[in-house]
Amino acid sequence: AVCAALTLLTLARTVALLPYDRLPQQRELIPDPRALLTAPQAWAPIVLAALALGLQLTFWEHAISASGEMLDLLMFACVIRCLLEHRFDARPAWLDRAAFLFGVALANNWAMAGFLPIFGVALVRTKQFSFFRLRTLQRLDQISRRSIKPMLFADLRFLLRMMLLGLAGLSLFLLPPLVQALSPVSGMGFGPALKEAVMAYQFPLRLVYRVFFRFHREMALLLAVGSLLPVLLLSIRWGRLGGGLGRIRFDPVMAILYLAHAFLLLLCLWIVCGPSCSPRQIAYHYNVRLPFLTFYYLTALSIGYYSGFFLVFFGPVMRVRLTRRQNFRRVLYRGISLAVTALPGLLLAAMLLVNIPVLRASLAPHLDRYVRLAAGSLPPEGAVVFSEDPIHLKLLSAVWGREGVANRYLPVDARSLPLQAYRDWLSRKYPGRWPASPASAQLLPDYNAPLDALGQVQLLARVAQSNRLCCLPPSFGPLLNYFYPQSHGLLHEMKLFPRNLLSAPPLTAEELASGQAFWQQAIPAAVKPVLQLVSTNELPRSGFSRWLLKMARLQTPPPVNARLLAGWYSRALNYWGVELQRNGQEQAATPCFELARDLNPDNVPARINLQCNHNLRARQPLTIADDTSLEEQFGKYRNIVQLLADNGPFDEPNACFKLGLEFAHAGLLRQSCQQFERVTQLAPDFLPARLLLADVCAEGLSPGWALQWVTEIKANPAWQPLGLTNEVTLALTEAKVWFAVTNRPKAHGIIHALLATHPNNPFVYDRALAAFMSQGSYAEALRVIDQRLQRDPLDANSLSDQGNLYVLMHQFSNAIPALTRALSLTNRYATRRSLALAYLRTGQLEAAEAECNTLLKTFPDVYSTYSGLAEIALQRKDTNTAIHYYERHLAAAQARGDETRHVTEMLKLLQPGRR
Incomplete structure (x- = not known):
């Protein structure tokens, strides 16, 4: 002021x-x-x-x-x-x-x-x-x-x-x-x-x-x-401009001025x-x-x-x-x-x-009501409040200070949590409640390095052992692979997953009643007044003043804070609607989704969830459409995490299925399985969701759950026959389960049985070979390739796969004949590079150099060949030539990667003064 x-x-x-x-x-x-x-x-x-x-x-x-x-x-x-x-x-x-x-x-x-x-x-x-x-x-x-x-x-x-x-x-x-x-x-x-x-x-x-x-x-x-x-x-x-000041006649220039x-x-x-x-x-x-x-x-x-x-x-x-x-x-x-x-x-x-x-x-107390509702949702005995939005932490801290309960709660800024300085500050300010770094860790050279996502989750898991961990607004990302959010009014308490559960346990009758009681009081007292502000483009006025502003082309939209609050309430209501719907309370979820949509028309999940809710209540079967893309629903958001963080989760089979694919691609396996599991509940006849659920579980999340899903698919006559693609996927998923439990003979038997059923099918051969290779079963992969070559000795792909496999097994002498024969039939970059590597590892430097020079002539844009020539020069003790090729590699490289970093380190070793 x-x-x-x-x-x-x-x-x-x-x-x-x-x-x-x-x-x-x-x-x-x-x-x-x-x-x-x-x-x-x-x-x-x-x-x-x-x-x-x-x-x-x-x-x-x-x-x-x-x-x-x-x-x-x-x-x-x-x-x-x-x-x-x-x-x-x-x-x-x-x-x-x-x-x-x-x-x-x-x-x-x-x-x-x-x-x-x-x-x-x-x-x-x-x-x-x-x-x-x-x-x-x-x-x-x-x-x-x-x-x-x-x-x-x-x-x-x-x-x-x-x-x-x-x-x-x-x-x-x-x-x-x-x-x-x-x-x-x-x-x-x-x-x-x-x-x-x-x-x-x-x-x-x-x-x-x-x-x-x-x-x-x-x-x-x-x-x-x-x-x-x-x-x-x-x-x-x-x-x-214009005439003088004393002119009697009309001056057009001055009039224009x-x-x-x-x-x-x-x-x-x-x-x-x-x-x-x-x-x-x-x-x-x-x-x-x-x-x-x-x-x-x-x-x-x-x-x-x-x-x-x-x-x-x-x-x-x-x-x-x-x-x-x-x-x-x-x-x-x-x-x-x-x-x-x-x-x-x-x-x-x-x-x-x-x-x-x-x-x-x-000046209306809308924000104060929101913060009081959020603070009232916290455990009265205290908690660690984790948030990715510093505005929420500041608002809550103000309420705690005003009510004299600031010592009960520990606010944690998720954006600053990777910083070691911030974590040390938390341990000093809240001794006994936030774990301090051990003295031995402080001596490590990477002590101040940022904490990765897995390290943050492990740290929060330690904190949750002695504190109740609450989140406002709910978090997304790796944290939900280990914690599940349990609704408590406007916030969520983060709880560790039990070992025997893939998804969050259903809410109890008491928890459902408590949540409904909270919203029945909050909606008329706090949410509806905000909705009245943001539901129109103009604030309400009397007739005369409205006419005056209309004539003057003036606008008085609601305050910016009202729209922000509407977005926060919309997200919370969408969360609660999803909780109700997933617990079988479709009728009670309808007004939550409707109110969430009305508060924020840009809330894509709420709008889609409401349509799904109408279909569920009408007992209409839910189907999965292949022609829709989740990215089309992003609107102003850059990625799916930001969309979910601002609006809440999806609970509709199409969105859940595509979310499951997104999470699987990002390595968030538990969240991927949760989405596929929800698809199986909403659309029970959609087989791809069950196949993907079994496959993702078999990746290491839970082989037992994967085997259960595989057995269920096999036992259901409605899905028989599966079709070639689904049959191969199911068999390889089952083999993946036995690989995960170290029963390799049984896994090998499943894949060989699949090949015996479809002996001449290239699709089955490629999938089986990839399965053996991914699990390190090189001997079984060679066996499959040999069978293929017995039927067709001039199959260039099989010869190339055989040579590459020998290279992976470090049997370089056996790789050279197969790769040489493959190159007589085709001229692939990967095959010739493998041959050059095999010559290099067997000490045949002239032949390796000849293959590299051929690569440079045939594929001049592939700069990694220079590093191969540099290794050949190093084998000959020709340091200057090696430096020359390494420098040409760096000059041609467009982006930094592992290979480029390796080349940089080699140059540092060969040229000690180089930075």
């Missing part, structure tokens, strides 16, 4: 300093040599500008909150004031302050980076250069060198001083990383801390570039029209009232959480100038110049002056009319 008040005072002083000498006619009318507005009504532009900014809704919201935006705006305002003060006090101190303050503002406010070119131009225009000015440069050939040198040096000294002062202010950017590095409780050095600060600074710049310059350039143009364009026009000192200035004044006044093209509404429409306060400040500054413009041309000084015959003009001028004087009162009434409903909605 203090910064907001100082900003308004600075704005008032800045408006008072605005020069009214942009037109020659103004310079005739203004008696003040400094071109200040001296009319009796000079207070009106100052008050009007202050009201326009002070009552603007975004300014007011940040003025009453500790967002930090007010301090940035105050720095911006002070820079503009310093530039204008220099016009009346030519001391260099004002420009020095402007440069230093701009550097300070640039260090803390990313938006100042966009104003840097404008500030440079303003400095050049404000400072009266001796050498770098048009008049001097035009007659440069007429000026002696002795005169040029001092002028040039004076200008260069000024520019250097401005740069140094700006850099001095910008050096404050290094202060937070320096404090972080010097802190005794921080394990982060100056370099990593500076990198994090730079990344945080770049994020909003990239966001603005992506939204307004890459995809929505028309919106960037609208933003500039209401703020930058009026300031640009008032900064230009024009030559004579009056209309243009009136249009800009009305446009700026309209912008601060909040039309659809205002920065606030644009940010709301595109869900960009940026305040654009600097744009509003420039708009208020323009309002001050353009209202003063009319006081100059229609004020007392101009009326004195009128003749007696110009009575109509005299009355018109007096009326315009009175209108400008009345503008502050009219603007005050308009801003109150527009903003009062929004202020009432913003």
Whole structure:
């Protein structure tokens, strides 16, 4: 609030300093040599500008909150004031302050980076250069060198001083990383801390570039029209336009100037009232959480100038110049002056009319109700609260502090958990509740390395042994491979999976009743008021005020916080609806899904779950469609994890099946199996889900469960015959189970039986061979290949597979004949490279080199051949040639990988001075 008040005072002083000498006619009318507005009504532009900014809704919201935006705006305002003060006090101190303050503002406010070119131009225009000015440069050939040198040096000294002062202010950017590095409780050095600060600074710049310059350039143009364009026009000192001031006849040029200035004044006044093209509404429409306060400040500054413009041309000084015959003009001028004087009162009434409903909605206790509901859902004896959203942790911490129970709860920021410094801080702040790192681990060289996902899960499992672990909002990712979320109101308690369960156990009757009782109280008291706010694009108004706003094309959408709360409630209700539906309470789940959809129409899972719920209640069979892609449902989300984290889970067979595939691809096996298991419950006749469930379980999650699913599929006559693809998949899954329990003979027998059933089928042969290879059964794979070659000795694929297999078994001498014969039939890269490797390992360097040279001629873009030539050179003790080939490998490599890292390490060994 203090910064907001100082900003308004600075704005008032800045408006008072605005020069009214942009037109020659103004310079005739203004008696003040400094071109200040001296009319009796000079207070009106100052008050009007202050009201326009002070009552603007975004300014007011940040003025009453500790967002930090007010301090940035105050720095911006002070820079503009310093530039204008220099016009009346030519001391260099004002420009020095402007440069230093701009550097300070640039260090803390990313938006100042966009104003840097404008500030440079303003400095050049404000400072009266001796050498770098048009008049001097035009007659440069007429000026002696002795005169040029001092002028040039004076200008260069000024520019250097401005740069140094700006850099001095910008050096404050290094202060937070320096404090972080010097802190005794921080394990982060100056370099990593500076990198994090730079990344945080770049994020909003990239966001603005992506939204307004890459995809929505028309919106960037609208933003500039209401703020930058009026300031640009008032900064230009024009030559004579139109006739003299005393002309009796109508002057069309001056009339156009009056209309243009009136249009800009009305446009700026309209912008601060909040039309659809205002920065606030644009940010709301595109869900960009940026305040654009600097744009509003420039708009208020323009309002001050353009209202003063009319006081100059229609004020007392101009009326004195009128003749007696110009009575109509005299009355018109007096009326315009009175209108400008009345503008502050009219603007005050308009801003109150527009903003009062929004202020009432913003001051309503919706957020407080949400946080109290969340805090009331926590165990009263205490818990560890784990969250990936720091906003929730801050809100909960505020409630705990207000109620005096902060010592019972331990907030954990999931985003900071990988950092060792953060975990050490938790152990110091909460001794006995958060495990401390052992002394032996602190001596390890990688002690400060970030903790991977598995390590974080293991750490939370240790914490859960002695604490209740709660999550708000629910987490997704590797954590759910070991924990399952149990609903408790708005939050979830994370519990470790029992060994004998694949999915979460069903809720008990008491837990279902408790959850229903919570929502029956929360929906009318907290959720429905938020729904009333976000269900319409306009806040409710009386008929007359609604008509006025409609005529003025003004909008008053709900507060941004209301939409945020609606998204949080929508996610929680979707979660609870899924819990009810999975526990057989389809009828009770319907209003949860409907309310979740109404709160957030972009909640894709809630919308899909509601349709599935209607089908379940209507006893309609659920089917799986092959022509739908889950990515098509992402909308604004980049990935499925973000979609689920913001909206809650799916409970519909198509979505669950595709989620199962996504999770299996990501290595989240338990979550994949849970999705496939849910598909088998919703669509019992869909066989691929059961096959995939068995196959994923056989990957190592639970061979016993996999064998159970395989047996069930075999025993069900409705699925017989399976078809070739399903038959092969089921047999290989069963073999995978016996491989997992180390019964390799039985697994081999299943695969050989499958081959015997389909002896000449290439699909079965390829799948069986891949199964043997993946399990390391090379002897059985050779047996299959030999059988294939007995039937077709000229099968190039089988010969190549045989040679590659011998290479894997390190039987390089046996590999050479098979690979040589395969290359006589085909010219594959992998086959020739394997032959080159076999020659290399058997010491036949000339033959290996010949194969590598052939590879380079046939496949010139495959740079890994250079590393093979380098190994051959190393076998010959030719270090220089090896270095040459390794360097060619690095020069040709487009991306870094394991092979490139190996080449880099080899170069370091061969060239000790290389970095």
